[in-house]
Amino acid sequence: RHTPTTSCQIKSPRSRSLRILVAVTTVLTYGTFDLFHVGHLRLLERLSERGDRLIVGVSTDNFNVSKGKQTVVPYADRAAIVGAIKGVDLVIPEENWEQKRQNIVEHDVDLFVMGDDWAGKFDDLQDLCTVEYLPRTVGVSTSSLKEILRVLDPAHIEEMQSALGVVSRLLDHYRDLT
Numbered sequence: 001r002h003t004p005t006t007s008c009q010i011k012s013p014r015s016r017s018l019r020i021l022v023a024v025t026t027v028l029t030y031g032t033f034d035l036f037h038v039g040h041l042r043l044l045e046r047l048s049e050r051g052d053r054l055i056v057g058v059s060t061d062n063f064n065v066s067k068g069k070q071t072v073v074p075y076a077d078r079a080a081i082v083g084a085i086k087g088v089d090l091v092i093p094e095e096n097w098e099q100k101r102q103n104i105v106e107h108d109v110d111l112f113v114m115g116d117d118w119a120g121k122f123d124d125l126q127d128l129c130t131v132e133y134l135p136r137t138v139g140v141s142t143s144s145l146k147e148i149l150r151v152l153d154p155a156h157i158e159e160m161q162s163a164l165g166v167v168s169r170l171l172d173h174y175r176d177l178t
């Protein structure tokens, strides 16, 4: 009996015709992401649309001290929150200013992006990948959130109480004069 052969023999994956080169665009950014807010979210959302893989370097507590930044949320929590954002594929610790070049090479990064408060600061990386700066989200920042939270700080409340004490004594004094 004639054994029918399939019209197209499945070739081994190694065969040229099946080896498909898939171009993956890898995007990289860095940040502190303290008191995670909508400005951070909007940036990461825009970055995840710019490529197929998004890597985010989150600055460690030690690196923030060297940046002169006092963070509220510890690194482990900031990294967990960023890692849970849809579109973020990998979180790496940012421990110093110099690691960017090495990270770009080891992760085969195509596009390095930061908010435009950093405009021009990382242009030296242009020999390794495309460098872009995106507009920040206006009206929100970690420092403004900290200012709002400061009102809840007990030391600040004590300050307000003693100031109010002075005002009420002044009012009593002038009331006695009238």
Ligand code: C2G
Pocket: 030, 031, 032, 033, 034, 039, 040, 043, 059, 094, 097, 113, 114, 115, 116, 117, 118, 135, 136, 137, 138, 139, 140, 141, 142
């Ligand atoms: N960002 C934004 N809109 C805001 C606030 C922040 O787009 N309203 C962007 C910043 O431009 C930055 C990113 O969000 O690209 C993270 O901001 P920060 O957490 O403040 O990061 P930063 O302290 O600037 O650290 O090596 C680079 C540093 O790690 C960046």
